[in-house]
Amino acid sequence: GYPPVSEEALLAWLAPLGKEIIELTPPVFRELMKERIGWAASWFHLLPASGSFHHFEAGGLLRHSLECVAIFLSDQRESLSEPMLFAGALMALTHDIGKPLSDNVLTDATGRIRRKSFTETPMEFSRRIGYRPYFLYWVRNRHGNHDRILPSVAGIRIPIYIRDALAERGAGMAELVMALMGKPSGDAGRRILDGVLRADMKSTSDYTLSFREKFIQGGIREDLALFIAADELRSDRKYECESWNRGNLKERLLGMAEEISDGRENGSEPEKDSEALRRALGFASGTWPAAA
Helix, strand or coil: CECCCCHHHHHHHCHHHHHHHHHHCCHHHHHHHHHHHHHHHHHHCCCCCCCCCCCCCCCHHHHHHHHHHHHHHHHHCCCCCHHHHHHHHHHHHCCCCHHHHHHEEEECCCCCCECCCCCCCHHHHHHHCCCCCEEEEECCCCCCHHHHCHHHHHHHHCCHHHHHHHHHCCCCHHHHHHHHCCCCCCHHHHHHHHHHHHHHHHHHHHHHHCHHHHHHHCCCCHHHHHHHHHHHHCCCHHHCCHHHCHHHHHHHHHHHHHHHHCCCCCCCCHHHHHHHHHHHHHHHCCCCCCCC
């Protein structure tokens, strides 16, 4: 289970990332940004960002969300007004808020007590069950649900009191609301949505490609490790890339398997390479490869 770690401890763990975000945030919005980062720590807590792909470790969702904010602020600070830059950063922070709301279920150890997904943070749930660990179960056929519900939780992503602060400082509220609905109108709205998407992709791809060395150390050949790491660009419409989708990956791995079995590969070690391919194909099918 996931232990009842305090929000303060989580923020201390990610302090360098939090410090970078505050420094990149326009000074007039820094206190509000600190507050929203604290809010994110409460809602995301120790939840992973995914079941087996990027940022799948405890606390992965919070780390990924903060990485997206830092990337967005760094990339867009010359392109947007200060109010719209801050608004876009909050959208980056909450782009995966649908995951704790729709993609997973938190229970106590018995499985009988469940978290109230829309009104109870993981830490509040842990308090309710006596400061005991909580357990996470991913919802079947969940993929895409967290994106679909985003328009319905616009008030969670950017609360009314923050919208007041943005309006007071000249933010284009109609443009911002349309961006929150996923239907940008105007240059700033399009820049915000595009910037959030790019930040999401960069955080995700940087994370998965970092596994290349770990795969190699685990006994998977270097070329296979690169294919596997790139598989995060697999099936989601946001990451469509013909060269790296899941079907293409499996085809290429199967082609390598045939080469090895036919003994055509120069300098290959059939037994070692076959085992590497077996694990690689398992990963391509959705199974994390075992350590060597």
